[in-house]
Amino acid sequence: MYAELQTIYDELGRAIAAQAPVCELSGRCCRFDEFGHDLFATELEVDYVLAGLGDRPLPTFDRLCPFFESNQCHHREHRPLGCRVFFCDPSYRDAMPELHEQFFRQLKELHERHGIPYRYGPFLTLLRERGSSEGPVAQR
Numbered sequence: 776m777y778a779e780l781q782t783i784y785d786e787l788g789r790a791i792a793a794q795a796p797v798c799e800l801s802g803r804c805c806r807f808d809e810f811g812h813d814l815f816a817t818e819l820e821v822d823y824v825l826a827g828l829g830d831r832p833l834p835t836f837d838r839l840c841p842f843f844e845s846n847q848c849h850h851r852e853h854r855p856l857g858c859r860v861f862f863c864d865p866s867y868r869d870a871m872p873e874l875h876e877q878f879f880r881q882l883k884e885l886h887e888r889h890g891i892p893y894r895y896g897p898f899l900t901l902l903r904e905r906g907s908s909e910g911p912v913a914q915r
């Protein structure tokens with residue numbers, strides 16, 4: 776199942792590359808509070824983030840994503856769709872909602888196809904909940 780999720784992410788990556796938004800490593804995409812935007816994710820995505828840690832514990836965190844360090848993401852391979860689709864490049868602003876909708880639909884269909892309970896919420900809240908829940912993260 777994670778392989779199917781990664782396939783969606785890969786396809787999104789190609790669609791974004793076709794738009795060629797510029798990233799100047801400002802870190803705005805990850806400093807939600809500071810720049811007034813929210814990052815949401817599904818529970819399946821959060822499990823994938825946690826599964827990517829392997830045996831490493833989830834770093835402690837407060838209001839900033841635990842994977843954000845030196846203005847960069849240090850868990851890029853496993854980051855959720857919301858992280859992937861967001862760029863602050865003004866020339867990409869019109870393309871972003873459409874890409875988000877298109878690929879988010881695929882994400883929902885993945886849940887439905889496999890009968891995974893669908894839960895969508897603030898990324899850091901879900902990460903805190905799932906990261907501290909007892910037992911291993913599901914290997915889907």
Ligand code: SF4
Pocket residue numbers: 804805814840841842843844847848849850851854855858
């Ligand atoms: S997972 Fe990576 S890209 Fe997403 S908010 Fe955290 S540091 Fe930023």
